[in-house]
Amino acid sequence: xxxxxxxxxxxxxxxxxxxxxxxxxxxxxxxxxxxxVNAVRGMVGYLAxxxxxxxxxxxACCWDEDWRPAWRVDLLPSYKAHRVVxxxxxxxxxxxxxxxxxxxxxxxxxxxxxxGIAVVGAAGYEADDVIGTLATGAGQPVDVVTGDRDLFQLxxxxxGVRILYIGKGVGKHExxxxxxxxxxxxVSARQYADFATLRGDASDGLPGVKxxxxxxAATLLERFGDIDGIVAAAADPDSDLAPGPRLKxxxxxxxxxxxxxxxxxxxxxxxxxxxxLALPAAPADPDALAVLTERWGLTTSVERLTGILAG
Numbered sequence: 001x002x003x004x005x006x007x008x009x010x011x012x013x014x015x016x017x018x019x020x021x022x023x024x025x026x027x028x029x030x031x032x033x034x035x036x037v038n039a040v041r042g043m044v045g046y047l048a049x050x051x052x053x054x055x056x057x058x059x060a061c062c063w064d065e066d067w068r069p070a071w072r073v074d075l076l077p078s079y080k081a082h083r084v085v086x087x088x089x090x091x092x093x094x095x096x097x098x099x100x101x102x103x104x105x106x107x108x109x110x111x112x113x114x115x116g117i118a119v120v121g122a123a124g125y126e127a128d129d130v131i132g133t134l135a136t137g138a139g140q141p142v143d144v145v146t147g148d149r150d151l152f153q154l155x156x157x158x159x160g161v162r163i164l165y166i167g168k169g170v171g172k173h174e175x176x177x178x179x180x181x182x183x184x185x186x187v188s189a190r191q192y193a194d195f196a197t198l199r200g201d202a203s204d205g206l207p208g209v210k211x212x213x214x215x216x217a218a219t220l221l222e223r224f225g226d227i228d229g230i231v232a233a234a235a236d237p238d239s240d241l242a243p244g245p246r247l248k249x250x251x252x253x254x255x256x257x258x259x260x261x262x263x264x265x266x267x268x269x270x271x272x273x274x275x276x277l278a279l280p281a282a283p284a285d286p287d288a289l290a291v292l293t294e295r296w297g298l299t300t301s302v303e304r305l306t307g308i309l310a311g
Contacts, residue, residue, distance in 0.1 A: 010138050010277065011056035012131045014146035015119075016064050019043050019108055021147060021166065023101040031296045039104040044111060044301040046170045051279070052308045054143055054164075058277040061112055062130040063121035071124070075258040078205040111292055115305070116284025118277045122269045132265030134273065135161050145173070150196055150204070152181055153265065155189035186218035194227045197259045206259065209252040212245070220245065227260055281309055 022042025029038040051059070068080045097105075112119050120130050132154060135142045141160035144151055147167050154161055155178055163176035174180070181189045198217035200208020212220070224230045224241075233239040234249035241249075249256070283289045283306060293302045 008057040008140045009054060009143060010058040010060075010134070010140050011050065011054060011143045011145065011279075012134055013047075013050075013059070013061045014127055014131060014144070014148055014151070015043075015061045015108075016067070016127060017147040017166070018046050018145065018170070019105065020101070021170070022046065023098070023104070025169070028100075029297075033295075035103065035296070036100045037104060037107065037296050037298070039101055040107050040111060040296060041298060041301050043108050044298065044305050047117070048301070048305040048308050049170060050145060050164070051305070056143065056279055058140070058274075059279045060118045060120045060130075060134060060277045062127040062134070063109075063119055064127045065121035065123050065125060067126055069124050069126060072262045076206070076255075076262045078207060079262055080205050082205055107292070107296060111289070111298070111302075114283060114285045114289035114292055115309070116280040116282075118272070120271060120277075122271060125266060125269055129266035129269060130271060132267045133269040133271055134277075136267040138273075145170075150193075150201070150263065151265070152176060152189060153193040153196075153263075155181055155192075185214065187221050191221045191226065193263045193265075194260065195221060197227060197256070197263045198230075206263065207255065209248055209255070211248045216245065227256055231256055279309070281311065282306070283309075 019039045019042070022045075023039040026038040026042050028036050029041050031037045050056075068084070072079050073081075109119060120134070121127070122130055122133075128148065128151060131144055131146070131151060135144060135154050138159075138161075141162075143162060143164050144154060145164045145166060147165065149165075149167075151163055155163055155176055157178045165174045165176050166172075168174070178189045181187065181192060185192070185195060187195045195214075195217050197206070198209050198212050198220065199214050200206045209217075220230050224233050230241075230249055231253070233241045234246045239246075289302065293299055
């Protein structure tokens, strides 16, 4: 596994993907006051592992300022609808998060800020959009750490953008490159968003095209290139699209008119770059970090990350 830093490397973390994984994948760990801090400990541990393995020069913990943006919901009301606990007019809906994890999220953010590790979000956008923007035109190799397959659309060998996919665990992550995507799904990385649109994703409330699974989606994209090409073929009576798939695509016309915009990550948000994302060699606020460490019982994990940052 190649983990050489090269001329400089940017690491982008899908933070929620990681702290959810830490929470559900770790036993309860109690702070001195009895608060479960397994997600906090896990997140700091993941950071230490990844920084030690890949030695990025820049790193951003990308944040969901809006996990279900209204502009996506307006296009596709089913988008993540099953995760909503409380709808909120004029503000982000409240997502279903286990109480023992919910209390840890602010602690994670405080610890990251005390270390001086960049936390980057944008109003009206998901962490995926922040990642998409920072990965595009980064000017240096980029590693995106996520358990979300939707971000495979960002993979670009020429630009040096790869995914460190943590679907099987952070310690068992896979390096996703263009050839990996092609071998796994039979589509190119640039086709992956259209592939996901056609196939659907129940976890995101994307119904997909009824009757079109991964194999059919890959075949259609291989033959017609993209969703526009597939829709055009379905509308053309002289095309060689078989009657079954033709009918399925036509029946999904309304969905296919909006879903590609929902699935595609944003790449043009105004966000800090460059030095603002530089990985610190020492905690930015050691006093605040010391207080957090003692209060939440984080000594071992904080000391390890501090030592790794020092290099």
